[in-house]
Amino acid sequence: MTELPADQGAQALDVPQPHVKTRRNRDVLIALAAFVVLALLPMVFSSKFLLDFVIRCAAYGLFATSLNLLIGYTGLTSFGHGMFFGLGAYGFGLMMQKTGVSVPVAFVATLAITFVTALVIGAICVRLKEIYFAFVTLAFQMLIHSTILSWVSLTGGDQGLRGGIPRPPFWGIDLSNHLHLYVTSCALLVIGLFLMHQIAQSPFGYTLRMIRDNATRASFIGIDVWRAKLTIFVLAALFASTGGVIMALFVSGAYPEFAYWTISGEGIFINMLGGVTTFLGPMVGTVLLLILNDTVTRLTEYHGLVLGIVILFFAIGLRKGLMDFVIEWYAQRRDRRGK
Amino acid sequence: MLPLDIDALTGCLASSACLVTQTTSGFIIGMLLFLVAVGLTLIFGVLKVVNFSHGAFYMFGAYFAMTAYQLTGSFALAMLCGAAGTAILGLVFERGFMSRVYGADVLMQLLVCYAFVLIFDDVVRMIWGPEFKSMGMPAAFQVAPLFIAGGVVPPYYLLLIGVALAAAAILGLGLARTRIGKVIRAAAHNPGMVSALGINTGLIYGGVFALGGMLAGLAGALAAPVRSLTPGMGFSVLIESFIVTVIGGMGSILGALIGALLIGMIRSFGSLGFPLFTEGLMYLFMVIVLVSRPTGLFGKEVA
Numbered sequence: 001m002t003e004l005p006a007d008q009g010a011q012a013l014d015v016p017q018p019h020v021k022t023r024r025n026r027d028v029l030i031a032l033a034a035f036v037v038l039a040l041l042p043m044v045f046s047s048k049f050l051l052d053f054v055i056r057c058a059a060y061g062l063f064a065t066s067l068n069l070l071i072g073y074t075g076l077t078s079f080g081h082g083m084f085f086g087l088g089a090y091g092f093g094l095m096m097q098k099t100g101v102s103v104p105v106a107f108v109a110t111l112a113i114t115f116v117t118a119l120v121i122g123a124i125c126v127r128l129k130e131i132y133f134a135f136v137t138l139a140f141q142m143l144i145h146s147t148i149l150s151w152v153s154l155t156g157g158d159q160g161l162r163g164g165i166p167r168p169p170f171w172g173i174d175l176s177n178h179l180h181l182y183v184t185s186c187a188l189l190v191i192g193l194f195l196m197h198q199i200a201q202s203p204f205g206y207t208l209r210m211i212r213d214n215a216t217r218a219s220f221i222g223i224d225v226w227r228a229k230l231t232i233f234v235l236a237a238l239f240a241s242t243g244g245v246i247m248a249l250f251v252s253g254a255y256p257e258f259a260y261w262t263i264s265g266e267g268i269f270i271n272m273l274g275g276v277t278t279f280l281g282p283m284v285g286t287v288l289l290l291i292l293n294d295t296v297t298r299l300t301e302y303h304g305l306v307l308g309i310v311i312l313f314f315a316i317g318l319r320k321g322l323m324d325f326v327i328e329w330y331a332q333r334r335d336r337r338g339k
Numbered sequence: 340m341l342p343l344d345i346d347a348l349t350g351c352l353a354s355s356a357c358l359v360t361q362t363t364s365g366f367i368i369g370m371l372l373f374l375v376a377v378g379l380t381l382i383f384g385v386l387k388v389v390n391f392s393h394g395a396f397y398m399f400g401a402y403f404a405m406t407a408y409q410l411t412g413s414f415a416l417a418m419l420c421g422a423a424g425t426a427i428l429g430l431v432f433e434r435g436f437m438s439r440v441y442g443a444d445v446l447m448q449l450l451v452c453y454a455f456v457l458i459f460d461d462v463v464r465m466i467w468g469p470e471f472k473s474m475g476m477p478a479a480f481q482v483a484p485l486f487i488a489g490g491v492v493p494p495y496y497l498l499l500i501g502v503a504l505a506a507a508a509i510l511g512l513g514l515a516r517t518r519i520g521k522v523i524r525a526a527a528h529n530p531g532m533v534s535a536l537g538i539n540t541g542l543i544y545g546g547v548f549a550l551g552g553m554l555a556g557l558a559g560a561l562a563a564p565v566r567s568l569t570p571g572m573g574f575s576v577l578i579e580s581f582i583v584t585v586i587g588g589m590g591s592i593l594g595a596l597i598g599a600l601l602i603g604m605i606r607s608f609g610s611l612g613f614p615l616f617t618e619g620l621m622y623l624f625m626v627i628v629l630v631s632r633p634t635g636l637f638g639k640e641v642a
Contacts, residue, residue: 077445130445131389135581142578146618265453304457311454
């Protein structure tokens with residue numbers, strides 16, 4: 001066998017590199033524009049209620065979008081993703097209360113704790129088949145929740161972390177100032193969404209879609225399915241944890257409900273509501289669920305009953321998320337017009 | 340960091356009185372869990388769905404029994420109401436809602452069940468109120484406890500263990516020996532074939548769901564005199580019985596029994612030695628089983 005000179009072999013596939021680069025530039029521009037719009041919002045509407053709403057959207061939106069990386073892109077139906085939300089809130093709150101380090105250090109340390117925890121739990125879980133995976137992640141969520149409840153000396157038990165989280169200023173940012181907190185939350189949201197979109201559009205993101213569609217075939221062509229699933233499990237946990245940090249900063253504390261299974265249930269419902277076929281679907285779902293929650297709590301004390309009926313309407317009635325529904329409707333209309 | 344009390348544990352293991360008391364308590368925890376878990380595993384085996392709202396049936400069983408007992412004063416009738424009420428509920432739930440999402444993916448099934456957990460908890464809160472309730476021990480069992488090898492055993496515990504074991508035996512024999520049992524096993528294996536032979540699989544599915552609901556309701560009714568009743572009481576039971584089915588293997592009745600007893604003992608003795616880490620112990624055990632045998636102790640390879 002003689003080796004072919006490099007220029008005589010088959011033509012290398014024309015990989016559209018510039019295209020990738022322009023798309024990333026476009027994403028950067030969109031992210032910047034979104035951030036500028038959000039940051040300028042307080043100048044137009046100074047209502048505290050609206051700003052609070054956006055901060056909560058940032059916390060839940062990061063959490064829900066990261067869950068979509070698992071459910072929509074990889075086909076991993078995690079029912080315990082909320083544990084990382086709780087872990088982020090408690091990790092950050094405890095770090096600030098007990099050690100007195102600065103905010104960025106505590107943030108990075110919280111992410112490090114989440115990383116290790118997600119690595120251990122993920123290593124156990126991602127091997128399991130779908131329904132087992134859902135329930136074992138749920139079981140771990142309940143383990144973390146019951147640890148928080150029973151370790152009273154550290155976590156304050158069912159009272160939660162009280163007494164407020166100290167928020168010393170750093171880099172000229174004072175998080176105890178409501179406006180600073182708002183802008184920081186928006187920045188975290190936009191950066192988080194941008195990074196997650198990069199992950200989803202990267203070759204790795206397409207590997208995940210392939211694992212979702214046919215894991216056996218993916219492993220035949222040499223993809224280490226377990227490692228890919230574990231990687232996305234850990235990455236998603238980091239973003240969920242960031243959502244938890246925003247929540248802890250917002251309420252200046254951490255409560256066991258942040259780690260309770262209903263957070264995971266809400267996350268799944270948000271994804272269902274917004275739809276898992278689009279990247280921004282979970283964000284739409286977050287806004288809808290928060291509006292729904294706020295309205296329902298104002299009207300009735302039987303919040304679960306109403307929410308349950310709405311969920312049933314979507315799950316059994318529509319059988320898809322709102323964004324999926326709208327997109328399909330739009331595509332059908334366009335097709336009809338094309339003919 | 341973790342509060343350990345090894346002395347209490349070894350001290351208990353050395354004394355026969357404590358050993359008997361703790362073993363009995365482990366048995367009743369295990370038996371209640373078994374009744375819930377066996378329904379879960381049966382529904383999974385035949386319908387291939389995990390009934391995430393199974394804990395609600397346990398809760399309804401307890402509340403139905405309490406109300407029936409308060410109205411009639413008859414303990415037997417209370418048990419009957421708990422079991423029959425949840426059986427009907429199971430049938431309605433399966434035919435009306437769950438059967439609509441069989442073809443859909445796991446996400447839809449989880450969502451429908453999640454919706455019902457929320458709805459059922461609020462319905463209980465509406466009817467019976469949010470506060471803790473208790474049914475009280477029926478007069479027939481308010482007798483002096485038995486002493487076995489120095490350990491205290493309330494007679495009600497013996498009844499509870501007896502009823503649960505009887506249910507296990509009837510279920511096991513029924514599935515293995517009767518015609519209906521054979522049809523159910525066939526439906527679990529190949530529903531298309533069963534349906535082609537002229538058997539109404541919808542009826543089988545509804546029936547199995549009702550049976551599973553009934554067993555959970557019976558567990559709730561049996562637990563009502565010894566536990567406090569609260570909306571949401573089903574959820575921790577659901578998680579524990581899920582751990583039981585994971586340990587025992589999904590779809591295996593024997594596995595559910597062994598798994599439930601193991602968890603019962605871990606809870607009972609763990610609460611002595613590791614008071615704050617009892618739950619953690621259960622999870623640890625589950626993880627060990629999952630890592631060494633991913634399909635559970637008695638699970639089949641293809642699940």
